[in-house]
Amino acid sequence: MTFDFTDMRVLVTGGGVGIGLGIVRSFAEQGARVAFTWKTHEPDRALLDEIAELGGNAPIAFQLDATDEAQVNEVVALAADALGGLDVLVNNVGGMVQRSTIDKMSLELWHQVMDVNLTSCFLVTRAALSHLDDGSAIINVASLASQNGGGPGASAYGASKAAMIGLTKAWAKEFAPRRIRVNAVAPGLILDTPFHEQFNTAEGRAAGIASIPLNKPGYPADVAGPTLWLANPRASGFVSGATIDVNGGANFS
Incomplete structure (x- = not known):
């Protein structure tokens, strides 16, 4: 499906690679x-x-540590100024950081995972609010792990992404008076990203694909499509507080 986003102003965090880059490319095209x-x-x-x-x-690219409050406030303002405001915000910053079972997990690692996946989303959204026009859209990139807990050693990551979906629902209510729609996408196994180290081998990829009912992996473009749909007010103008699963049916397998 093609959408006309001519001159729509979009900010994507974590857009230099993988899913984020796929979203950046799709919007720009x-x-x-x-x-x-x-x-x-x-x-x-x-x-x-x-x-x-x-x-x-x-x-336009900006280097940013999205867990640093001062940096976030500065860069979001610079990006909004460069674009002349914002119509769409995509919160894509995130990552596993490190796998660890709870008995071996340090408090420092727990905070790191929460900061990169959840605090970053809060900081960027808060900074962007004054630049988003009424009727804008926010899309949070969650994960299949928010529903199934992730694989071994991913409890902190799964919890952070589940909390992101909770924020999505809360913000959908909070921002509704300004008609700002807030939704999420929850990707599963997506190749061509640097974050799924367990799928770097042929055996790992085969095992991952075997767990997906559609019997195939996803790619960044598969996540970009639903993201653009959620950003388009003509296509999804009455959708807010929703999460779209992008995992080939893995959430119910």
């Missing part, structure tokens, strides 16, 4: 003006130029 943030995975400049050559607007 549909005519949106996109700013995105990256921390450790610097964007491929050649790919950004390629997006522009294909007719999309060249995305």
Whole structure:
């Protein structure tokens, strides 16, 4: 499905690689003006130029540690100023940080996981609110782990993503007077990302795919599609507080 996002102003956090980059590319190719943030995975400049050559607007990149309050406030303001405001915010920053069973998990690691997945979402959304026009859209990128707890050693990650879905529902109510819709997507096994180390081998990928009813993995474009749908007010203007599962049916297998 194609949407016309001509001149729509979009901010994507964690947009330098994987799912985030797929979302950035899809918005830009549909005519949106996109700013995105990256921390450790610097964007491929050649790919950004390629997006522009294909007719999309060249995305604007900002380096950001989304767990740092001062940095978030500064960068979100810079991005909104560069775009002339915001119509869409995609909270995509996140990661496992490190797998650990609860008996071996340090309090420091627990806080790290919560900060990168949940606190970042809070900080960026709070900073963006004054720049989002009434009728805007916020999309939070959660995870299948929010529903099934994730694999071994992923309890902190699963809890943080479940909390993100809780925030999605709470904010859908809180921001409703301004007609700002808040929804989430919950990806499962997505290849072409740096975050699924267990699927780096052929055996690991085969095992992961075997657990998916559709018997195939997903790719960043598979997450970008529902994200763009949720961002488009004509397609999903009466949808708020919802989570779209993007996992090939793995949540009920």
